Amino acid sequence: MRIAVIGASGLVGATLVERLLARPGCSVVPFIHSSGNAWRLARLGIELHQLDLLDAGQVHTRLAGCTHIVNCARGNSEVMLKGLKHLLSASTKAHARKFVHLSSVMVYGDPPHPDSVHEEAPTDPAKGTYGWVKLQQDKLVQSAAREGLPCTVLCPPNISGPHSHYLLQVLSAAMNRSLGLVDEGRGCCSLVDVENLCHAIELSLEHAHGDGNRLFVTDDDRICWADLLRELAPLLPEGSIDRLPRVNASALSASQQTAGVSVGRSIKHLVSSDMRAALRKDPLWAMVDAGLRRSVTWFGSSLENRMRLAIEGPLPVPKPKRSPEINRQLSAHQLRGVVHSNERIKSVLGYQPLHSFAESMAAFRAWYRRHRGMEGEYAGLLAQLA
């Protein structure tokens, strides 16, 4: 088994490479985009291969000889779509025995469709969002599967465990009190431990199943946000969770209505002082702006003031801020309200999570404490740098 891991320097890719290296009879080829983020892999003393997914020729050449391909790559939509097309075509040409693709529950929208407890639920992400790009990817993989390339599409929620970006984001927001606790944290929180996800990838690599249909990969535990914060609490100053701002779910839902298109508002932005100041850096626009200002001034200050009032409105009165802005994204996550079921992957691949939620969080804490310098005789001194 010669396994190409695309996007090997990311959270899932690096964890997978570390696990695969210890498997007998398996050769791993880690592909990275840039050397900047590859330190976790480099420390293993293994050969890393740079790959530009947008270069079709390079992808075909470098994937030759790989029997199994795992796609964990991220990037902009061009990389994710065009790059994936190159990967699928190269995998087909190389007669790969398995192509494993990492999708995301975001394909079901944000918030996800209420029926997305199961994989067959309608997918309806807003166009142009990350979920939408991931959905287009799924379609490409499914198309390749129909044409004969054995493919598995794994669909994880947010990822926990050591190195988890998501847990770091939640922790950081809790630390600076920008995390609003929605309805006392009663909302469900769908997570998968990074090793559980890698275990699912490994099962996919071994298994003949390859119809390209999505499989949810989640932990078994049903947890809510209060549970998550309880597990993070030992990493925070005492009483931090109690001091988090409380957010009402219905008020939050109402505030999430996005502003529509408004010609009037756009004109206000165009003639705002900030925009004009930016334009004045160009000599030609500076002359035009000066000319317009002279014309308005010629009519007297009363007209100038009336125009300013009409365009910019009355002068804003800033209110003193006693606490940081609430992180809206993390608040919205608490309203997702769906627990994605892992029944199908259990039945198709025989998946059983390796770690419980509690074990995953304990591993994250151990990793975090070590790297954050919360242990040892200098912990108190280092805390002064926070």
Place this chain on the structure above:
Amino acid sequence: MTQRFRIALAGTGLITRDSHLPAALASDKVDVVALVDPVRERAAACAQAYGISPRIAASIEEVLGSIDGAVIATPNHLHMPIAVACLEAGVSTLIEKPLASSAAQGEAILAAARKSGATVAAGYSTRFRNNIILLKELLDENYFGRVTRFAHQFGTVGGWAPLSAYNLRRESSGGGVLVVTGTHFLDRMLYFWGYPAQVQLEDDSLGGPEANCSAVFRYGEAEGGLSGIARYSKTFALPGGLVIETESGAVTLADLDESEIVLRPADRPGLRHVIRRDHGGAGQIDPFFLQLEDFVDACTTGRPPRVDGEQALLSLKLIEALYADRRGYDQHWYAGSPQRIPDEEVACESR
């Protein structure tokens, strides 16, 4: 000066393009007469980006007869051969940190310099920060009273991706994050307090360059039993800076050009004293610019540069002493999980 100092920049990667070359072009004291890179197209693109037309050369030997000094900003393992070629031809060198990828290579550079009498300066640009100069002055004057402990850390999730990716290979960088990130502070630590009596390193290397490390330093009783720690990461974002435990309280300095020294008095918790020199409103001048002008002045007047080869060699010796006494740490984050990554002891043999 009637004639400008003619320099070549060897290596046209990111540090040259973003720091050394703009500093040189901003200086009235130097002429950039050549860009040297085995990939000529890269050197030409660098010149084109700044609208200059220096000579483009594939090797330093091609330009030695027409330059007074060279700025060497190549992968670390190439510092020595290029520097020695320059010094043997009587050309002074400003070598990007670290001086070389081993102390033996550093010795070779200094031997060549002694023989020719040319100058060697090392590119520890942070030594040209106003805040570092002021802190050194205050420490020397015992301004804060007795210093008992210090801690320095800097961590980012990835970052700095040199075009050649040399930073990910121990043989070309001379080490891992300790060298790539930590070397700046090690130089400053030597500058503040001298060479420690005992050192110890813990890192996460499993055969390759370490991504995380933690170095502990203990000074002798003569220095009042001072001890400290330096922690670096390429996988974990850390609030970067130095904190010094003193008789007066905790002194902190963040790792930025414009940061201010802050004293939190021990007897008044919650208070912060900001300590800055009155520069009459002038801000920090680009340290790379100051470093280059210091190098040129040293070459033309014969005085030593602010960070000379001997100091840079001491940094290399300290790095080697740390690696010589390194040990791994437990990376099994899941309780009771078996070792999955290659056996540490075996993997470390390849280092």
